Amino acid sequence: MHVFQTRRLNERGDEIAVGNSSWDNDDISAKYRWRDRRGHWARGGEVPATCVPIMMAEIIKSGHLDRDSIDPDDLRLIQNFVSN
DSSP states (O other): OEEEEEEEOSTTOOEEEEEEOSSOTTSEEEEEEEEOTTSOEEEOOOEEGGGHHHHHHHHHHTTOOOGGGSOHHHHHHHHHHHHO
16 A cells, blocks of 8 residues: 555554555555554555445444544534535
8 A cells, every 4th residue: 555645543643544555556545554562553454445435334324433423523524525
């Protein structure tokens, strides 16, 4: 994955990384990553960007995500994206 954007998630420095996917440079993907005990990046599964809304919908349907758990700025961005 060639990362071109990151967002720090917490005081430990965990991140969401966005970039060109490892399977095809023309596809965009995202992954959750964190530092291991040696300070190297450990990574969760890389997912295609097109799967993110599907993942979010399934998490909402399962009852594991609600509006109060989403950062207000992120919620506004999502609402603007969906309404346009």
